[in-house]
Amino acid sequence: xxQVKQNSPSLSVQEGRISILNCDYTNSMFDYFLWxxxxxxxxxxxxxxxxxxxxxxxxGRFTVFLNKSAKHLSLHIVPSQPGDSAVYFCAASEGTDKxxxxxxxxxxxxx
Amino acid sequence: xxxxxxxPTHLIKTRGQQVTLRCSSQSGHxxxxxxxxxxxxxxxxxxxxxxxxxxxxxxxxxxxxxLQFPNYSSELNVxxxxxxxxxxxxxxxxxxxxxxxxxxxxxxxxxxxx
Numbered sequence: 001x002x003q004v005k006q007n008s009p010s011l012s013v014q015e016g017r018i019s020i021l022n023c024d025y026t027n028s029m030f031d032y033f034l035w036x037x038x039x040x041x042x043x044x045x046x047x048x049x050x051x052x053x054x055x056x057x058x059x060g061r062f063t064v065f066l067n068k069s070a071k072h073l074s075l076h077i078v079p080s081q082p083g084d085s086a087v088y089f090c091a092a093s094e095g096t097d098k099x100x101x102x103x104x105x106x107x108x109x110x111x
Numbered sequence: 112x113x114x115x116x117x118x119p120t121h122l123i124k125t126r127g128q129q130v131t132l133r134c135s136s137q138s139g140h141x142x143x144x145x146x147x148x149x150x151x152x153x154x155x156x157x158x159x160x161x162x163x164x165x166x167x168x169x170x171x172x173x174x175x176x177x178l179q180f181p182n183y184s185s186e187l188n189v190x191x192x193x194x195x196x197x198x199x200x201x202x203x204x205x206x207x208x209x210x211x212x213x214x215x216x217x218x219x220x221x222x223x224x225x
Binding site for chain 2: 004006036041042043044045046089091097098099100101102103104
């Protein structure tokens with residue numbers, strides 16, 4: 001049973017435009033959410049996180065939005081740059097329990 | 112400050128064999144977690160070690176076992192390898208067990224079981 005879902009396996013965006021990556025979850029007890037970025041032959045790197053007590057968290061070009069009623073979160077990247085091309089994973093946890101990852105979305109930013 | 116390193120980078124084994132994967136945590140980190148990432152999937156939590164003790168385990172059978180050493184380096188052992196064990200194995204270290212602590216991932220070991 002996939003508790004964290006990323007329904008779009010890939011996304012292609014023009015440089016300078018906004019990239020929106022989506023993630024849905026089923027467990028209402030999740031209270032912490034994270035986004036990781038992964039380049040080929042490297043491990044995932046932490047990007048941004050959000051606690052369930054917030055609905056938005058911003059860090060430079062990256063913003064994560066959390067809609068608890070819809071059990072949905074999204075990552076916005078503005079403006080998108082070619083170096084953002086990578087696989088993006090969302091992950092969730094309940095308390096200090098283990099991270100549950102989604103299946104990832106491959107983002108390609110083209111010139 | 113050195114990052115998380117893993118060895119070997121690639122490994123080929125046959126069904127039934129045993130394998131040991133190694134992870135060196137980032138300097139100062141006392142917590143290590145291991146993940147299995149099958150092709151087309153996200154990382155799946157195997158287990159976590161904190162100060163040499165297992166501190167949580169995912170849905171993996173007992174043939175997956177681990178160790179954490181006093182210097183906080185870690186091993187993942189898999190016995191009686193099965194074809195489905197073919198995957199990228201990632202370790203991640205952090206300063207503490209709290210999930211809010213950023214986990215730093217190594218580049219992974221790609222295991223192929225034939």
